[in-house]
Amino acid sequence: MNDATSLLHADVERALNGLTDKKIDHVFFVACGGSLSVMYPGKFLLDSYSRKLASDCLNADEFVQRDPVILGSTSLVILCSMTGTTKETLRAAQHAKAKGAVTVGLSVDTLSPLAQEVDFPIGFEAPYTTGVPIDARDSNYARLYQLVMGLVKAHDGIDKLAPLVASLNNLQPAIDRAHATFEPLFTQYAGQLHGESVIYTLASGASYGAAYSFSICVLMEMLWINSQAVHAGEFFHGPFEVLDRDRAFVLLMGLDRTRPQQERAKVFLERFGSPEKIMVLDAAKLDLDGIDDEFKGNLVPLIFFDTLWKFAYKMANLRNHVMLEGRRYMKKISY
Amino acid sequence: MNDATSLLHADVERALNGLTDKKIDHVFFVACGGSLSVMYPGKFLLDSYSRKLASDCLNADEFVQRDPVILGSTSLVILCSMTGTTKETLRAAQHAKAKGAVTVGLSVDTLSPLAQEVDFPIGFEAPYTTGVPIDARDSNYARLYQLVMGLVKAHDGIDKLAPLVASLNNLQPAIDRAHATFEPLFTQYAGQLHGESVIYTLASGASYGAAYSFSICVLMEMLWINSQAVHAGEFFHGPFEVLDRDRAFVLLMGLDRTRPQQERAKVFLERFGSPEKIMVLDAAKLDLDGIDDEFKGNLVPLIFFDTLWKFAYKMANLRNHVMLEGRRYMKKISY
Numbered sequence: 001m002n003d004a005t006s007l008l009h010a011d012v013e014r015a016l017n018g019l020t021d022k023k024i025d026h027v028f029f030v031a032c033g034g035s036l037s038v039m040y041p042g043k044f045l046l047d048s049y050s051r052k053l054a055s056d057c058l059n060a061d062e063f064v065q066r067d068p069v070i071l072g073s074t075s076l077v078i079l080c081s082m083t084g085t086t087k088e089t090l091r092a093a094q095h096a097k098a099k100g101a102v103t104v105g106l107s108v109d110t111l112s113p114l115a116q117e118v119d120f121p122i123g124f125e126a127p128y129t130t131g132v133p134i135d136a137r138d139s140n141y142a143r144l145y146q147l148v149m150g151l152v153k154a155h156d157g158i159d160k161l162a163p164l165v166a167s168l169n170n171l172q173p174a175i176d177r178a179h180a181t182f183e184p185l186f187t188q189y190a191g192q193l194h195g196e197s198v199i200y201t202l203a204s205g206a207s208y209g210a211a212y213s214f215s216i217c218v219l220m221e222m223l224w225i226n227s228q229a230v231h232a233g234e235f236f237h238g239p240f241e242v243l244d245r246d247r248a249f250v251l252l253m254g255l256d257r258t259r260p261q262q263e264r265a266k267v268f269l270e271r272f273g274s275p276e277k278i279m280v281l282d283a284a285k286l287d288l289d290g291i292d293d294e295f296k297g298n299l300v301p302l303i304f305f306d307t308l309w310k311f312a313y314k315m316a317n318l319r320n321h322v323m324l325e326g327r328r329y330m331k332k333i334s335y
Numbered sequence: 336m337n338d339a340t341s342l343l344h345a346d347v348e349r350a351l352n353g354l355t356d357k358k359i360d361h362v363f364f365v366a367c368g369g370s371l372s373v374m375y376p377g378k379f380l381l382d383s384y385s386r387k388l389a390s391d392c393l394n395a396d397e398f399v400q401r402d403p404v405i406l407g408s409t410s411l412v413i414l415c416s417m418t419g420t421t422k423e424t425l426r427a428a429q430h431a432k433a434k435g436a437v438t439v440g441l442s443v444d445t446l447s448p449l450a451q452e453v454d455f456p457i458g459f460e461a462p463y464t465t466g467v468p469i470d471a472r473d474s475n476y477a478r479l480y481q482l483v484m485g486l487v488k489a490h491d492g493i494d495k496l497a498p499l500v501a502s503l504n505n506l507q508p509a510i511d512r513a514h515a516t517f518e519p520l521f522t523q524y525a526g527q528l529h530g531e532s533v534i535y536t537l538a539s540g541a542s543y544g545a546a547y548s549f550s551i552c553v554l555m556e557m558l559w560i561n562s563q564a565v566h567a568g569e570f571f572h573g574p575f576e577v578l579d580r581d582r583a584f585v586l587l588m589g590l591d592r593t594r595p596q597q598e599r600a601k602v603f604l605e606r607f608g609s610p611e612k613i614m615v616l617d618a619a620k621l622d623l624d625g626i627d628d629e630f631k632g633n634l635v636p637l638i639f640f641d642t643l644w645k646f647a648y649k650m651a652n653l654r655n656h657v658m659l660e661g662r663r664y665m666k667k668i669s670y
Contacts, residue, residue, distance in 0.1 A: 237368025
């Protein structure tokens with residue numbers, strides 16, 4: 001799908017080309033639920049490189065109703081909805097356009113309502129709900145990262161597209177290896193945690209979105225297990241008091257600059273929790289061959305996101321709960 | 336404490352005066368736990384009025400380790416720690432200064448380590464942990480709101496200080512009336528919810544911070560009840576699947592522009608939950624005499640924050656749990 005002159009996906013390239021004559025100083029990352037979870041590492045990446053572009057991550061209805069007055073003709077609003085039909089996200093696209101902002105919309109179908117609503121649609125592929133294997137280079141994360149680093153190149157003059165794209169191209173094999181690495185851990189902890197009524201996730205920095213999506217879209221939505229994605233820094237300012245020998249946690253230890261917060265949480269969890277209730281996914285144990293050191297911290301959350309599905313299916317089997325069919329409300333009733 | 340020429344608290348006035356000759360284009364709201372929860376409505380207020388100032392809310396360790404490259408000499412970093420001794424917040428102040436940013440620090444003691452670290456210390460009063468009655472006009476919320484609207488006046492030319500300060504001066508009587516209004520509700524629901532192992536809070540917009548602090552600092556930290564502050568818009572994208580007739584929720588319905596999200600959540604909660612498990616605090620039922628219509632949405636979260644303590648004490652009594660002494664780790668061990 002790449003044209004001959006660009007490293008980037010054609011849709012991303014088209015969006016970036018369309019932005020070259022516009023003055024942009026603020027990026028809004030806007031979506032709902034699982035799609036919003038992807039925006040957090042997108043903002044983390046932008047925060048890491050851009051001195052020119054401020055940004056916000058907002059739920060789509062919050063974005064519309066909050067209606068930040070800074071939103072205007074120098075804003076870029078990046079939206080994402082897997083199906084491109086999420087009504088809150090469509091309203092957000094309309095709101096952004098009414099305010100004069102430029103809009104980019106990611107969805108799997110480039111003829112989706114979202115794609116038709118925005119200035120620049122970007123397609124991606126989603127394996128998680130169809131079961132069809134795709135390459136992670138075609139995921140929403142990968143497209144968003146290309147877009148963000150394209151903005152950084154245009155606005156900050158920092159060109160890291162070659163190592164980013166090379167890293168994304170080498171991501172799927174790293175994910176496949178990670179599945180093998182984490183398999184024994186997932187089997188062990190699915191056995192130990194499947195009966196829990198509450199499981200917290202813990203992360204920070206680039207990995208916080210992966211913890212958030214696992215908490216709200218998998219544990220709560222699909223397995224009906226109570227949860228919260230606790231920020232690893234915030235853990236020490238209230239949430240840690242629920243920790244005892246019986247409490248279950250899944251800690252994501254990534255490789256970005258915020259890892260010290262996760263390491264601090266690990267020490268505390270091991271001191272006051274039980275090893276059989278604390279599952280630690282440590283990216284330092286993964287073979288990340290082919291991923292540039294500079295982007296390991298940014299790409300590890302995709303590995304967490306992808307591999308944790310296997311853990312979820314193991315948990316579902318042991319709970320006699322049919323994943324995706326185990327919903328009471330979503331896509332079953334109107335609300 | 337006000338000087339003769341200003342509506343504003345002297346510390347806030349001093350900070351604003353000290354900023355007049357500096358170019359500021361980005362505000363970082365930085366704190367931990369309960370103090371971070373106050374920053375969310377601060378950002379909501381800034382988002383509502385400023386076209387000039389972008390902003391971020393970050394946990395203090397996340398701020399230091401993420402180290403957004405946009406942080407620099409045109410940044411204002413607003414920090415808050417009740418005691419002024421929170422080590423993560425002190426590190427954040429040092430980090431901000433090292434990057435050339437201007438720093439403002441809120442703490443109850445204007446000789447605290449935080450106060451001494453920052454360029455502009457601002458004192459406030461905190462009743463919640465000492466039990467000494469104060470006036471809400473002297474709270475961290477009130478000082479922060481004065482500071483934010485002072486920045487809006489300086490940067491956007493919008494002067495709303497008179498109605499803001501008048502509203503803050505009339506807030507304590509409104510809180511006192513709200514205690515009476517909510518008293519029967521709190522007595523009823525403490526009886527119905529004190530045995531719960533999981534209680535979710537739900538809010539959006541200006542009220543999200545109050546839900547967050549109640550969830551992590553009261554339910555989790557002080558009552559050891561599992562919780563998550565679910566964003567009312569995000570509720571429909573995963574979290575709502577944990578709702579059934581047995582699940583407990585506390586819904587905060589404020590008066591800011593995001594109330595439609597809370598109304599939507601209320602309809603859903605009432606449709607699939609049990610009335611005896613769903614406590615709704617509706618600010619529309621309060622007597623807010625003396626609070627300007629324009630700021631009702633911003634001041635209601637202080638009423639939620641303050642009154643919910645009474646609910647927490649009722650819950651603690653019924654759980655035979657001694658509030659504040661009911662901590663296992665915080666201020667008892669080093670970590």
